Amino acid sequence: MSMHLGECVLVDGDVRGGGLDMTCGTEHVPGLRWPDLARLRGTTSCSRLIAALPRGEVPVLSAGGRGAELLPSVMLDVVASLRREVPVVIDCPGLTGVVEALVEEAEAVHVVSGLQARQLADTEALLADLSGSGVGLVTRSSGSLGPEFDEVLDHLGVQHLAHLKADARVRRDAERGEWPGLRGPLRDSADRVVLDLLDYLGAGAA
Template sequence: MHPVIVIAGASGGLGASTLTAVTGTLLSRECSPTLVDADFGGGGLDATLAVEHLDGLRWEDLAEHEGEVDASRLRRGLPEGPVPVLAARRWRPQAATARSVTRGLAHVGPVVIDVPSGPRVDPMWLELADVVVVLVGLRPRWLRDGEALAATLGEASERTLLVTRGPRRASRVADRAGEHLGLPLLEHLADEPGVIRDEAHGRAPRPRGAVREVARALVESVPQARASLGEGVLGLAS
């Protein structure tokens, strides 16, 4: 099994979907990852990747699915921009379907899951995750949101990494935020104007700048990823 990585924002607008997309793009240089959209009430991760206009399977097309998944065939049927994505369009699959699909895709390659921002992650995704990444902003209100989310992680906190979000100068307090939340700090994600420009021009997030460095640190931090990808993953800095 390849690793399943869940990425969650404690507050909206911190860039969890962007980090999901860029992490998948970096992984795609070495293996066959799939992005999975678990924000069933949102606008769709395919829109983040600028492939919402492409034909391909979405969660609602799996409504009748039962049993094991032919994951290779499923992956080939997904809309593909930088990375194949199983997107949601306001339809929620049954829990059994979501588990079966996620586990099946993890047999093909790493799975990176974008969950809704907020004070709680659905326990199903926490159970499936090898690694949980929590984005927490460093403004007072955002830190309180981070406290609320951290308090709900339960046993998953042992495999959770913190990414703080804010201006580059705020990185000085990122370690203290990690200590306060009781979560190990992976990296600080500094504001990146290029991400906003890409979104305004309808482009998928590109692996560059601060978000690329955080995604690279995430890929290199996952022991299961090193085992399944080999040492080539360590060459992502180039």
């Protein structure tokens, strides 16, 4: 299996969870999950690892829903091996020790937040533990942003990257075992965020 130009690997940052492959509709696809890599030590072959991962729109390294017991060093070594050759996107539910280490090595960190009071309070607490010019905020809700959000954004003190409106097709796709968000407003917003991220990373490399 060969990688396409510009392709990335999607990595599950919650190794004890139910599995990012459930969200991506690839839980039925054979391939390696985090529990299968528990004995790895040091660097490994990026191309061989990617070829062994289940694949949806991109290769996915998921928790697998088996309550993996992984040494933090294993997760860090695997991600480091992947990052040597391809872009890596890590989905993290929150900060843990190993996630903090991954964040420190990240080129960019995108925090996704709802707009309810508790959600914004949780986001503020999370942002307080993050630093760097690569940290940005993506909001989501059932409606559009009101003018009062400018005050919230000023208070949070972080760049607002995009607002995603709820799209019923995403949940429907996930229930059907399909990769969610391949069409509709979510895809359009995601494409714009990714293009902006590529511009940011390109500027940083210049």
